[in-house]
Amino acid sequence: MPISSAFTDQVIWITGASSGIGAALARALAAAGAQLVLSARREPELQALAATVPGGPERHLVLPLDLTATGTFPAAVETVLARFGHLDRLINNGGLGQRGDAADTPLEVDRRIMEVNYFGQVGLTKAVLPHLTTRGAGHIVVVSSVVGYVATPHRSAYAASKHALHGFYNALRAELHPTGVRVSIVCPGYVRTEISLHALDSSGGRHARMDKNQARAMSADTFAARLLPQLAAHKEEILIGGREIYAVYLQRFLPRLVSRVLRRSPKR
Numbered sequence: 173m174p175i176s177s178a179f180t181d182q183v184i185w186i187t188g189a190s191s192g193i194g195a196a197l198a199r200a201l202a203a204a205g206a207q208l209v210l211s212a213r214r215e216p217e218l219q220a221l222a223a224t225v226p227g228g229p230e231r232h233l234v235l236p237l238d239l240t241a242t243g244t245f246p247a248a249v250e251t252v253l254a255r256f257g258h259l260d261r262l263i264n265n266g267g268l269g270q271r272g273d274a275a276d277t278p279l280e281v282d283r284r285i286m287e288v289n290y291f292g293q294v295g296l297t298k299a300v301l302p303h304l305t306t307r308g309a310g311h312i313v314v315v316s317s318v319v320g321y322v323a324t325p326h327r328s329a330y331a332a333s334k335h336a337l338h339g340f341y342n343a344l345r346a347e348l349h350p351t352g353v354r355v356s357i358v359c360p361g362y363v364r365t366e367i368s369l370h371a372l373d374s375s376g377g378r379h380a381r382m383d384k385n386q387a388r389a390m391s392a393d394t395f396a397a398r399l400l401p402q403l404a405a406h407k408e409e410i411l412i413g414g415r416e417i418y419a420v421y422l423q424r425f426l427p428r429l430v431s432r433v434l435r436r437s438p439k440r
């Protein structure tokens with residue numbers, strides 16, 4: 173099926189749509205004919221995005237959402253269904269990076285990262301599941317990371333949150349198979365976004381620096397263009413990035429080599 177017809181008039185909910193990968197996915201999916209629900213905390217950024225993507229603000233719904241406020245999710249799902257009548261795909265993309273050694277990072281910071289990156293995604297997924305399973309169709313997408321396979325230093329809570337997503341969504345995929353609802357896990361390598369600026373440091377403040385690896389990586393729009401055909405095909409696991417994605421295979425087949433290389437990782 174050509175990509176354009178795979179998404180035409182589909183209702184697609186994207187979290188973390190106010191910047192980076194989420195905003196780029198919104199541009200690409202709107203251009204492919206989708207009707208979008210755009211969620212994140214920063215409403216002005218979401219409104220500006222809705223105003224500029226194909227279809228404009230009348231076609232898409234801006235729905236501010238804090239991924240840590242799981243109690244608000246049922247009402248958010250009601251709002252989406254009241255507006256569009258159904259949901260075709262949920263893209264759990266919102267996330268928070270980390271820069272800081274485990275020994276210096278209080279547990280409260282680990283919890284904040286887990287709340288956004290793990291419980292936020294899982295909570296919203298559980299809130300939409302009754303609708304998707306009753307309908308007997310739908311696609312749940314979760315954005316993990318290469319770090320969901322290879323735990324790099326200075327990102328212990330982030331790595332834990334992304335590894336946890338694989339456990340949850342792999343189990344969910346098997347459970348949902350008879351219902352017709354599909355599950356994809358997306359693992360980006362480096363993508364040029366604001367993730368390192370927004371990442372939490374060990375004090376719980378913002379890292380606020382653009383990392384070199386992010387600065388020289390592919391753009392979020394290139395990433396989105398590469399992702400769309402794989403989402404159209406409901407691929408179960410999707411790895412997109414530069415050479416760093418080979419680390420996933422090295423981790424699987426040569427784990428001791430990866431362990432030795434990671435010991436020498438510079439602090440970023």
Ligand SMILES: NC(=O)c1ccc[n+]([C@@H]2O[C@H](COP(=O)([O-])OP(=O)(O)OC[C@H]3O[C@@H](n4cnc5c(N)ncnc54)[C@H](OP(=O)(O)O)[C@@H]3O)[C@@H](O)[C@H]2O)c1
Nearest residue numbers: 188190191192193212213214238239266267317362363365
């Ligand atoms: N860029 C990379 O190299 C890379 C690599 C691997 C994986 N990823 C993953 O890709 C996803 C998108 O990240 P990005 O690179 O596009 O970074 P980004 O530009 O910082 O975008 C992160 C998004 O998450 C949202 N978010 C953060 N905390 C939230 C909260 N409490 N509630 C609701 N939304 C929240 C932000 O919106 P608000 O601040 O407006 O709420 C923003 O829209 C993340 O899951 C990240 O882990 C990125």
